[in-house]
Amino acid sequence: METENQEQTEAFNNTPWPTVTLPDWMSGLPDHLLLSRVSIxxxxDSMSLLGDLKICCQSWPLEAQLAAGIRFLDIRCKLEGGHFLIYHVNTFQEADFSEVLNKTMSFLREHPQETVLMRVKEELPVIPKEDFAPRLRQYLDEEGQGCVWTKEAIPTLGQARGKVVILEELEKEVLGVPYEELSVGDAWHVFSAEHKWDQVKEHLNAAANGDQAVMHLTYCSGNGLFTNPEELAKYINPRCYEHLRAQAGEVVRWGVVIMDFPGTGLICTIVESNLEMGTGHTNT
Known part of the structure; x- marks a missing residue:
């Protein structure tokens, strides 16, 4: 992206770094809260910074996302030569899973009251590799530094502080909270931006009104023949921002709100919906 074309709004940002940081926003929340009750x-495709307009989904590097308050990472890996390399479709993102874990762990050591949810997915395998799950277990055992939640149950914030909480999609092993047990709104193939927003809004409202013991994940992201992740984010993110702001000042559980090119105003609005726990602007 050329510098002159970079845009920044409260809801959308494709610049290299956020304007506001919230590195410790979870510190004001009580330990007893289940993570499914927190707006996150x-x-x-958190590491997809390289590629053409159909591939690129973010402009902030991992460290910037975590500093900005992002607490859910979507990590797509291909197992090559015994290593998890980070891809979006067939575009290598010049990173590997070790780097993702190390940078996330480094952030959590500096901000031990925080937790990071991490979806780990095998990216578009023709045939799923049988050694993907054992290699993931090895990564988490050897490089997780004892700070990874790999149990099936959704933890409380107190149990999860300082840890990476794995959301896994493995068929035969449990290495974290099973993804298929979550309420996921991920209509990623987009024919109409208007219809996509209707789907996002419907799932956000389901999260607000649904069982708080069930973790809700709403993907605002998408791609399609007539759009791309950045163009769609310019349409969806402001609508999401206004929808959430319409209930500002109230305690609303929006669940995990997953975005391409998020703006800091949108991130802050999600964080501030945890009002009963005393978040507010204290960490900006």
């Missing part, structure tokens, strides 16, 4: 900002 996240990024879709």
């Amino acid at each position: 900002p996240g990024t879709h």
Whole structure:
């Protein structure tokens, strides 16, 4: 992206770094809260910074996303030569899973009251590799530094502080909270931006009114023949921002809100919906 074309709004940002940081926003929340009860900002295809307009989903590097308050990461890996390399479709993102874990752990050591949800997915395998799950277990055992939640149950915030909470999609092993047990709104193939927004709004409202013991994930992201992640984010993110702001000042559980090119105003609005726990602007 050329510098002169970079845009920044409260809801959408494709610049290299956020304007506001919220590195410790979870510190004001009580330990007893289940993570499913917390409104959490996240990024879709979190490491997809390289590639053409159909591939690129983010402009902030991982460290910037975490500093900005992002607490859900969507990590897509291909197992090559015994290593998890980070891809979006067939575009290598010049990163590997070790780097993702190390940078996330480094952030959590500096901000031990925080937790990071991490969806780990095998990216578009022709045939799923049988050694994907054992290699993931090895990564988490050897490089997780004892700070990874790999149990099936959704933890409380107190149990999860300082840890990465794995959301896994493995068929035969449990290495974290099973993804298929979550309420996921991910209509990623987009024919109409208007219809996509209707789907996002419907799932956000389901999260607000649904069982708080069930974790809700709403993907605001998408791609399609007539759009791309950045163009769609310019349409969806402002609508999401206004929808959430319409209930500002009230305690609303929006669940995990997963975005491409999020703006800091949108992130702050998601965080501030946890009002009963005393978040507010204190960490900006």
